[in-house]
Amino acid sequence: MKTRWVGGNRVTLLINGESFFPRVFECIAAAEREILLETFILFEDKVGLALQAALLTAARRGVQIDVTVDGYGSPDLSPAFISALTQAGVRVHVFDPSPRLWGYRTNVFRRMHRKIVVIDGTRAFVGGINFAADHLADFGPTAKQDYAVEIEGLLVPQIQHYARSQLLVGRQAPPRLRDRLFRREPQAPVNTTLPAAGQVETLFVTRDNREHTSDIERHYRIAIRGARQRIIIANAYFFPGYRLLRQLRRAARRGVDVRLILQGEPDMPIVKIAARLLYHHLLVAGVKIYEYHERPLHGKVALTDDEWSTVGSSNLDPLSLSLNLEANVIIKDRAFNQHLGEHLAQLMQTSCKQILISDVAEAGLWVSLRSFFVFHLLRRYPAWFGWLPAHTPQLTPAEKLLNLPGSDRVNEGQVS
Incomplete structure (x- = not known):
């Protein structure tokens, strides 16, 4: 997807978890239709449990939710944590899950390192903050200093379109050489009905x-x-x-x-x-x-x-x-x-x-x-x-990895 400069936005800098988590949870609580969330790390600590609670509440009122975590960055989520989400209707995807070898994680390369949240196609968060308590100052001297932005306006549908497209990872065949050489890459869509939220240009x-x-x-x-x-x-x-x-x-x-x-x-x-x-x-x-x-x-x-x-x-x-x-x-x-x-x-x-x-x-x-x-x-x-192995990455429903109830569900056709 080829992106373009887009005006008509408001962008707010969020510094550390103290600014980021309350805003994300507030927006999840207000979501009406759709939540798309990607994160490298989701830990089952006080932040992860707060996120789970917010998503469960949204799912129970009918919001469509897709959560994608990285198989290397988030390897230790318990069956109970994932099962609670999936049974409420949240679709949890794991990027490139791999078995451990002698106790070590093996999928070291080609990680899904993005941190994106999109709410109803009208508000997005992008940055470096994972859903983990070590982004909060009360974690102690090893708490991380980090940043994200909250975006309102005309760029958000572009981020939404991208996040939706990533739910198809592993199902689409890689483009043929001829297609890559001669086919024009499609432009990201522009939502002409969404009102401008500000004057900021973004890419x-x-x-x-x-x-x-x-x-x-x-x-x-x-x-x-x-x-x-x-x-x-x-x-x-x-x-x-x-x-x-x-x-x-x-x-x-x-x-x-x-x-x-x-x-x-x-x-x-x-x-x-x-x-x-x-x-x-x-x-x-x-x-x-x-x-x-x-x-x-x-x-x-x-x-x-x-x-x-x-x-x-x-x-x-x-x-x-x-x-x-x-x-x-x-x-x-x-x-x-x-x-x-x-x-x-x-x-x-x-x-x-x-x-x-x-x-x-x-x-x-x-x-x-x-x-x-x-x-x-x-x-x-x-x-x-x-030259490192460029395998086709896979998104796997989390319940299939853990043999949870609903593991026979097929996700095809669920991306609107």
């Missing part, structure tokens, strides 16, 4: 392993290349490709104020180790780097100059840029850009440590050799990862 961008393998990264590079005043990127897992790094260095060298907010207290130590391999290369070009130390950074947001911003699920690392299924919203709006910029500036001032060139001063043969291998890896990893 819904996804990454998949067919036609849209690099769309999110490409929009990042376009924005960086066009920046004249400032670039701020806050991203949890930062190990991007060579071309994006080159654009950041070029921007800094032409006088753009380029700032990166990266993890200082990572949830996985390898994240910090990988990012630090790039620090010297970026700092010598004038890029400013800030490590966020208050708690693990899980956000995936960015802005350039005074209009362009993006919020979504895509990290800037090999998994998100070359393997995972991702979704971002790009926003052209001065007020949103300013609000996000003020928040990130506050983060840098109060919760980050700026990394100086003296902190990573390096010299010698080992550094030269390491840089050589790292940057050749960055040049080539998208192609290398593309």
